[in-house]
Structures are given as C-alpha cells and as structure tokens.
Amino acid sequence: MRLVTRAAGGGGAADDPLAHLDALHRLARHLTPSPADAEDLVQETYVRAFRGVAGFRPGSDLRAWLFRILRNAFLDARRREERSPVDLSVELAADAPTAAAGEGLLRGDAELERLRKVVGEEIEAALRTLSEDGRTVVLLDAEGLSEAEIAEVMDCPQGTVKSRLSRARMALRGRLAEYGRQEPP
Amino acid sequence: MNCDDAREQLQDLRRGRLGPAAATEVRGHLAGCDACRREDEAEELLDRALAERLPRHPASLALRRRVAALAGGEGSGLGPGAGGEPLRERARATGRPRLGALLAPAAAAALAILSAGLLLERHHRQEGAGLDRLAEEAITDHLRLLSSAHPLDVESSSNHEVKPWFEGRLDFAPVVPPDQGELRLLGGAVGYVLDRKAAVMSYALRRHKVTLLAFPAAGLAWPVADRSAGGVPASAGEGRGFHVVLWRAGELGYALVSDVDPAELEGLSAAMAPATRR
Numbered sequence: 370m371r372l373v374t375r376a377a378g379g380g381g382a383a384d385d386p387l388a389h390l391d392a393l394h395r396l397a398r399h400l401t402p403s404p405a406d407a408e409d410l411v412q413e414t415y416v417r418a419f420r421g422v423a424g425f426r427p428g429s430d431l432r433a434w435l436f437r438i439l440r441n442a443f444l445d446a447r448r449r450e451e452r453s454p455v456d457l458s459v460e461l462a463a464d465a466p467t468a469a470a471g472e473g474l475l476r477g478d479a480e481l482e483r484l485r486k487v488v489g490e491e492i493e494a495a496l497r498t499l500s501e502d503g504r505t506v507v508l509l510d511a512e513g514l515s516e517a518e519i520a521e522v523m524d525c526p527q528g529t530v531k532s533r534l535s536r537a538r539m540a541l542r543g544r545l546a547e548y549g550r551q552e553p554p
Numbered sequence: 555m556n557c558d559d560a561r562e563q564l565q566d567l568r569r570g571r572l573g574p575a576a577a578t579e580v581r582g583h584l585a586g587c588d589a590c591r592r593e594d595e596a597e598e599l600l601d602r603a604l605a606e607r608l609p610r611h612p613a614s615l616a617l618r619r620r621v622a623a624l625a626g627g628e629g630s631g632l633g634p635g636a637g638g639e640p641l642r643e644r645a646r647a648t649g650r651p652r653l654g655a656l657l658a659p660a661a662a663a664a665l666a667i668l669s670a671g672l673l674l675e676r677h678h679r680q681e682g683a684g685l686d687r688l689a690e691e692a693i694t695d696h697l698r699l700l701s702s703a704h705p706l707d708v709e710s711s712s713n714h715e716v717k718p719w720f721e722g723r724l725d726f727a728p729v730v731p732p733d734q735g736e737l738r739l740l741g742g743a744v745g746y747v748l749d750r751k752a753a754v755m756s757y758a759l760r761r762h763k764v765t766l767l768a769f770p771a772a773g774l775a776w777p778v779a780d781r782s783a784g785g786v787p788a789s790a791g792e793g794r795g796f797h798v799v800l801w802r803a804g805e806l807g808y809a810l811v812s813d814v815d816p817a818e819l820e821g822l823s824a825a826m827a828p829a830t831r832r
Binding site: 386387390391393394395398403405406407408409411412413415416419449477478480481484485487488489492493496507508511515516531534535538541542545 | 565571592595596597599600601603604605607608609610611612613614616617618620621622624625694698701702703704723744751
C-alpha cells in the first residue's frame with residue numbers, strides 16, 4: 370500500500386494524510402453551515418480514516434479516499450440529525466437551472482460581465498443553494514479531482530459525475546446571474 | 555460537430571482531457587460559433603471565480619493539532635522534551651508501517667507538544683496486549699468528546715431534559731443518571747460505539763470530565779464481570795491514562811469513562827449502575 374511505501378521513504382506530499390486537511394476542511398465548511406460542525410466533521414473523517422486504514426486499497430488515491438470518508442461521515446451525521454432542530458445541511462433547492470440559467474445564451478455578455486465581478490461571499494451563497502450532491506461535485510472538481518476520482522468519492526458512475534457537474538455549474542451560474550440582477554443600478 | 559456535441563466536451567477541453575483530434579474538432583467549432591465561445595468563456599470565468607475568489611477556509615491551528623494527535627505517533631517518545639527523532643526515520647529503522655510516520659514535520663512537532671494519547675498505533679498495540687475492545691472504544695469516544703469543538707448536542711444539567719432529548723434519535727431509551735455528590739450533568743449527544751448508535755452523557759466531576767455511554771449490548775463480546783458496581787456485575791478496563799467501568803442493564807450496555815482515580819470511578823459506577831437497571 371502506498372502508505373507503507375511512504376513510510377519506507379517513498380511517496381510525496383499527496384501521500385501524507387495531513388496534507389489534505391485544508392481541502393477536507395474546505396469541503397466540510399461548504400457542507401455544513403457551522404464552523405464547529407465542519408471541524409467535528411473533519412476530525413471524524415480522520416478518526417474513521419485511521420481506524421479503517423486497512424481498507425485503503427493499494428494504488429488508489431489517498432485524497433479521494435479521505436474525501437469519500439468525509440462525505441460519508443457528513444451523510445451519516447445528516448441522517449442522525451434528520452429529526453434534530455439543527456439543520457446540518459442547507460438543502461434549499463435542487464440543482465434545477467433557474468429561470469436565469471435557463472435563458473442560457475440569451476444572457477450573453479451580461480453574464481460574462483457579472484461573472485467577472487462576482488465576489489467570494491456571493492459564490493458561497495450561491496453554492497449553499499445547491500443540493501449536497503451539487504455542491505460536492507462542484508467543489509471536488511474545483512479541487513482538481515478527476516471525474517473518476519469524484520465518482521469514487523460519490524460512489525456513482527463517472528457518467529453521472531459528468532451530468533451532475535454540468536447541471537450544478539449551470540445552476541450556480543444561474544444563481545450568480547440572479548444576484549447580479551438584484552444589484553441596484 | 556453541432557453545438558450540443560461541442561458543449562458536452564467544453565469541460566473536458568478546459569481540463570485537458572480530450573485527445574488531440576477531439577480537441578482540434580472542438581476548437582474548430584468554437585472558432586466559428588459565437589454562442590459556444592461565450593459559453594466556454596462563462597465556464598472559464600466560473601472556474602476562475604471558484605479558484606481565486608471562493609474563501610479558502612484553512613483549517614484552524616486547533617483542528618490541525620487535534621488531527622495530528624489523532625494521527626498518532628510513537629507514544630511516550632513524543633512527550634514534551636522528547637528527542638525529536640523524525641517519525642519517518644523511526645519507521646525506516648523498525649521497518650514497520652506507521653501512520654505517525656506519514657506526518658509532515660510540522661505535524662510531528664505538534665505531536666511532540668501535545669502527546670495527547672490519541673494514538674492509533676498504540677491503540678492497536680494495547681488491543682494486542684489484551685485491553686478489552688469495548689473499554690478501548692469507550693476511551694476513544696471519551697477522547698473524541700474531549701477534543702470536539704462542539705461536543706454536546708443538548709446542553710442541560712437536568713436529566714429530565716437530556717433523557718427526553720434522546721427520544722426519536724435512538725431506538726432505545728437510556729437511563730440518564732442525575733447529579734450526585736460533586737458529579738454534575740452537562741448534557742448529551744448521539745454517538746457511536748463500534749457499529750451501533752450510543753447515547754453519550756457528559757458529566758463534570760470537579761475539573762474532570764466523565765462520560766457515560768449507553769448502547770445496545772446484543773452481539774457484543776461482553777467482558778467477564780469481575781467486580782460489583784452497587785450490586786451490579788461489572789468489569790473494568792484502562793488505557794492511555796483513562797479508566798472504564800462496564801456493566802449491563804437488560805439489553806443495554808453502559809460504559810463509564812474518565813481520568814479520575816479508578817476507585818472514585820468505581821464509586822460513581824456503584825451509584826449509577828443500580829439506577830440503570832430500574
């Protein structure tokens with residue numbers, strides 16, 4: 370297993386479980402609304418990872434494996450909290466393209482202009498309107514994971530990743546365009 | 555190539571996943587189609603916005619330290635003032651794979667400072683040395699609670715508030731022992747013991763934290779009772795400076811964990827265990 374190779378002197382930063390801490394924390398922050406919950410989620414991820422290290426397949430990607438554990442821990446927590454007044458996930462809407470997104474090309478240059486000006490808080494707010502699947506696939510893609518790696522994280526076929534990513538990005542662009550339209554002239 | 559075909563491949567083109575021939579074909583379409591070119595530009599701008607403007611949310615130092623402690627090291631050799639032999643070097647010397655050996659130098663330094671005892675490798679060594687699996691699991695759960703930034707789902711000093719909170723969240727009804735003596739109830743949470751859900755009850759005893767776990771006992775290899783907790787057959791375990799008292803009450807198992815003196819913990823269990831059997 371690669372972890373062993375690393376211990377024997379091989380491997381690089383990608384084989385260091387702690388090298389992925391920030392990326393895991395970033396995804397956790399976008400999955401849960403509370404910073405404290407995000408920290409707990411990351412901690413739980415490492416607890417599960419270190420306990421289940423025997424299940425790490427030789428030759429597979431450590432980063433994808435950790436993301437998968439984090440997502441499963443998040444889904445477990447959400448199932449546990451289903452009847453709790455605390456809403457761990459923010460599932461405000463599915464990733465159906467909005468009216469603005471549906472207009473697609475009609476927005477043309479206006480959308481491009483809007484995307485050039487968009488700020489971090491708006492992107493975060495727009496991400497929060499996506500489903501958990503949508504947020505995860507967009508963020509993992511932004512982290513640089515391949516479709517095959519995202520498929521491993523989300524336990525779905527690669528083709529599903531492609532279609533989910535396309536829909537989620539379209540929905541995201543639609544939300545961002547809406548924010549632009551709400552701006553005062 | 556029509557617009558639909560081209561747009562299906564725009565993402566792959568930007569990510570460099572298309573072969574030379576396919577890439578040339580898509581680029582050729584873009585050169586002659588304003589609409590698809592704008593679509594490609596919009597996707598590119600979204601990529602850039604996500605990469606450059608989305609807040610990065612780096613992990614806090616506290617989280618970094620907690621995870622480093624969880625990752626584990628070599629136990630006593632990592633205590634404050636330890637020699638600082640790199641973990642990786644030690645792994646080479648012993649020829650044994652260690653998660654601790656995978657830590658970056660900064661994490662190893664954090665470990666040297668912390669030496670918190672959340673040590674996976676040692677966990678396994680202790681298991682091999684005969685520390686009961688249930689006791690070890692209870693200690694791990696207790697440590698997880700201690701190091702959590704948000705340990706309790708319900709914070710209350712009243713067992714009449716904490717017990718009802720578990721309703722609907724668990725498929726069993728744990729007994730939540732009330733305050734007794736210096737022991738003060740802090741609240742509760744839902745956790746896990748091995749493969750099953752557990753009621754986690756947190757108490758304070760002076761400056762010590764005490765955790766009581768209640769969980770379905772069916773299917774678990776229960777340790778042989780070698781002592782009495784207020785007349786209830788019980789067993790005890792220890793590890794990493796923590797002590798555990800285990801007992802059964804009908805279909806449920808209870809585990810009381812703390813770093814208080816073992817005699818004091820047994821005293822607490824003697825007060826709690828009979829109440830859990832009512």
